[in-house]
Amino acid sequence: MMRWLLLAIFAIFSLARPSAAHESRPAFLDVREFAAGQYEVVWKRPMRGEYVIGFTVGWPKVCAPRVTNESQVPGASITRMLLDCGEMGLVGGTITIGRLPETSAEVLVRIEFADGTNQTQLLRPASPFMTVEGPRSAFAVGTQYLLLGFDHILAGIDHLVFVLGLTLIVGGGWRLVKTITAFTVAHSITLALSTLGLVRVSQAPVEASIALSIVLLARELLLLRQGQPGLTSRAPWLVAFMFGLLHGLGFAGALREIGLPPGDIPLALLAFNLGVEAGQLAFVAAVLVVMALGKRICSNTLPNWLGQVPAYAIGTVAAFWTLERIFAA
Incomplete structure (x- = not known):
C-alpha cells in the first residue's frame, strides 16, 4: 500500500508545484x-x-x-x-x-x-x-472572457483537485450533475459579488481556506472508502454549494486582476462563468472516462485498500497547500 500511496502523492505533487497552484498568477x-x-x-x-x-x-x-x-x-x-x-x-x-x-x-x-x-x-x-x-464588438468581448474563464479553471489545480474529490465521492449520473451544478451556482454568486466590489475579503486567507476545503473533502472520501459515509456522501450538492461560495472568492481574485470592460460587465461576467463551467465539465468528463477505463482494465483484481490511496494523496497535497499559504500570507 505504501508504494502506491507514495506514487500517487508524487504524481499530484508534480502537478501541484507552487508555480502551478491557483494563487500563482501569470x-x-x-x-x-x-x-x-x-x-x-x-x-x-x-x-x-x-x-x-x-x-x-x-x-x-x-x-x-x-x-x-x-x-x-x-x-x-x-x-x-x-x-x-x-x-x-x-x-x-x-x-x-x-x-x-x-x-x-x-x-x-x-x-x-x-x-x-x-x-x-x-x-x-x-x-x-x-x-x-x-x-x-460584444461578441468579441464575450468570446475573450469565455476563453479566459476556460483557461483559468484548467490552470487552477486546486479547484480541479476539489472537483476531482467530488467526482470520486459521488460517481457519475444525475447526482454528479446536480452536485457540479450546485458548485457552479455557488461560485458564480460570490465571483460576481466580489468582482463588483459588493463583497471584499483578503485573498490570502481565501486561498488558504480553499486548500483546507480540499483537506476536508479528502477526509470525506477516506471515510466513504472505509464504509463510513459522511455528509458529502449523503448530501453532496449541499457541501458543493457551501464550498463553492468559498471557491468563487478565489476565482474573483484572478478576474479582478484581469478587469471587466465598463460597457459590458454583465456579458463579461456571464462569459467568464460559462468558460469556467465548460472547463470544469471537460475535466469531469475526462475523470469519468479514466475511471471507466480503470474499472474495465482492472476489474476486481485490485485490493480494497487501493481505493483509499486517492484520498490520502489528495489530503496530503491539500495539507501542504494549506500550510504553504498560511505561512506565505
Missing part, C-alpha cells in the same frame, strides 16, 4: 490610456526567490516607454512606466513578450482605452505576441 501587463496616444503601464513579473523572471516587452516602433518607478511585492516585481505612442497610438501595433517562448509561463495583457473599452489577451510561449485591435 505575469501581468496592464496598459491604460489616459490621453490620446499616452498610456500608464504597470508591468508585474513573478519572482522565484530573489530571481525576477526576465521577460521583456517589445512595443510598437512608434512608442517610447519611460520607467517611472520600480518596486517589489511578495512574489513579484513591479515596474511602472509612461508610454508615449504619439498620434498613432497602440491600435494596429504589435506587443511582443521577449523570452516567453523559452519558458512554460504565461503573460496576461490588458489594455484599457480612453473610451472605457478594453482588450485582454493571454500570451503563451507558442504565441508571445498580440495585435492591438482597439474597441471590439
Whole structure:
C-alpha cells in the first residue's frame, strides 16, 4: 500500500508545484490610456526567490516607454512606466513578450482605452505576441472572457483537485450533475459579488481556506472508502454549494486582476462563468472516462485498500497547500 500511496502523492505533487497552484498568477501587463496616444503601464513579473523572471516587452516602433518607478511585492516585481505612442497610438501595433517562448509561463495583457473599452489577451510561449485591435464588438468581448474563464479553471489545480474529490465521492449520473451544478451556482454568486466590489475579503486567507476545503473533502472520501459515509456522501450538492461560495472568492481574485470592460460587465461576467463551467465539465468528463477505463482494465483484481490511496494523496497535497499559504500570507 505504501508504494502506491507514495506514487500517487508524487504524481499530484508534480502537478501541484507552487508555480502551478491557483494563487500563482501569470505575469501581468496592464496598459491604460489616459490621453490620446499616452498610456500608464504597470508591468508585474513573478519572482522565484530573489530571481525576477526576465521577460521583456517589445512595443510598437512608434512608442517610447519611460520607467517611472520600480518596486517589489511578495512574489513579484513591479515596474511602472509612461508610454508615449504619439498620434498613432497602440491600435494596429504589435506587443511582443521577449523570452516567453523559452519558458512554460504565461503573460496576461490588458489594455484599457480612453473610451472605457478594453482588450485582454493571454500570451503563451507558442504565441508571445498580440495585435492591438482597439474597441471590439460584444461578441468579441464575450468570446475573450469565455476563453479566459476556460483557461483559468484548467490552470487552477486546486479547484480541479476539489472537483476531482467530488467526482470520486459521488460517481457519475444525475447526482454528479446536480452536485457540479450546485458548485457552479455557488461560485458564480460570490465571483460576481466580489468582482463588483459588493463583497471584499483578503485573498490570502481565501486561498488558504480553499486548500483546507480540499483537506476536508479528502477526509470525506477516506471515510466513504472505509464504509463510513459522511455528509458529502449523503448530501453532496449541499457541501458543493457551501464550498463553492468559498471557491468563487478565489476565482474573483484572478478576474479582478484581469478587469471587466465598463460597457459590458454583465456579458463579461456571464462569459467568464460559462468558460469556467465548460472547463470544469471537460475535466469531469475526462475523470469519468479514466475511471471507466480503470474499472474495465482492472476489474476486481485490485485490493480494497487501493481505493483509499486517492484520498490520502489528495489530503496530503491539500495539507501542504494549506500550510504553504498560511505561512506565505
